Amino acid sequence: MHRSTTPFTLSTRGVGARVVGMPLSAVKSTENQRFSRVAKYYGYRYYHPQTGRWLSRDPLGEPGHDLMLEMLDASGVDQEEKLTTDNLYNFVFNDSINQYDINGEWVVPVLRGIVAIGGAIGMQIAKRKAKQAAECAAIHAAYKAAEKQATGCKACLTCPEYVKLLTARTAEIGGRALYLKKKCDYKLPGSIAARSKKKETNHRTELANKVKAFGNCAAHAARENCANLQQLPKF
Amino acid sequence: MPLPTKEDISPTSGADLDECAALEHFFGKNQSEASTLFFENPEYFADDLMWMGRKAFAFYFPSLEPYIISKESAGDADIINALIGILKARLDDDPVSIKDCHTPVLRVLMFARENLEKFQVDTCVNGDVAGELSDLIERVQTLGFADT
Secondary structure (H helix, E strand, O other): OOOEEOOOOOEEOOOOOOOOOOOHHHHHOOOOOOOOOOOEEOOOOEEEOOOOEEOOOOHHHOOOHHHHHHHHHHOOOOHHHHHHHHOOOEOHHHOOOOEEEOOOOOEEEOOOOHHHHHHHHHHHHHHHHHHHHHHHHHHHHHHHHHHHHHOOOOOOOOHHHHHHHHHHHHHHHHHHHHHHHOOHHHOOHHHHHOOHHHHHHHHHHHHHHHHHHHHHHHHHHHHOOOOOOOOOOOO | OOOOOHHHHOOOOOOOHHHHHHHHHHOOOOHHHHHHHHHHOHHHHHHHHHHOOHHHHHHHHHHHHHHHHOHHHOOOHHHHHHHHHHHHHHHHHOOHHHHOOHHHHHHHHHHHHHOHHHHOOOHHHHOOHHHHHHHHHHHHHHHOOOOO
16 A cells, blocks of 8 residues: 655655655655654654654765865855755755655665666765765875874973874874775875875875884883883784 | 976865875975974975975975984984885886986985984884985986986
8 A cells, every 4th residue: 555645755644656755665664663653764864754854964974074065066066956965964855856765875866767777876876986085085184183193202202292192193003004994095086186006005105104103102102111102003 | 486386286286185285284385484394393294295296396395404404303213214205206106206306305315324323213113224215315316317
């Protein structure tokens, strides 16, 4: 039996064809029963039909969401599209006539033949790539910030100063290792433009130098007989 | 010599994150101001030399020299490792970038090799730094650029 809903999936009386914008999960009745009178569960988050809004932010929107918006700005996306993208609570970009949400994370255009399917897949890939790039950018920003706090280790500092510097250096090294592990130089558009292989090689050189810098700082600290020093985890 | 443009510092026009950091730190700065940055946080700002464009590298590399030869760099083994990493990368990827700062590059490398004890380079941690410096000096010399 089909349920009748408003375009934003608010249930109405009567029986009829599935309304555009109604989620597949609603048809399959996968929503949490206790919560289903006020909110619908889509797999990743709850949707509130009365207001036409999600009850939590789009999980794909974070972290690095601000950077994604800057990228959208740079790509010439018009203001209206940016505003809908900017709001992580809105439902199907406020366009339930032409789009529906499959799990609280992915918006899919109403199918109009195979072209629409291709478009939907393309959009998902683009969104995934934007997410990966945003994540890599966040890792890069974090390790650069840690690096700024990690430099300046030399002889004759106090033990608390060494602990602080070694902790920052460990954070920096961890961030750099994660950046390389996630193959960020093959995901960030700027790194691709600057040649990914070269970037990766040079980032590895930098990482090796940072590990040496940790060793140099730890040696200074050891000479000052500092106890409970930060150990460098194996990456 | 005119200041490097944004494109000189970031050939990808700010798309690359490392170039972008270099742009943020160095754009609009003359050599004296850049030198101040290297005294302020040598290792952090020296990293930018790895990523900036060819013209900008030739312009800003000489600004590192005052720090290297100063008393301030005593005990700073990290800057020597950074220096080796930067110049190796430049020689591997873009040896022409050394052309316009051939003389200061050689001068800095030779100073570092001859004053290694000043930088307190621990070979257990840093490896054969003297050997690496000698290799770099040889590579730069064999490039055969004549400084004008």
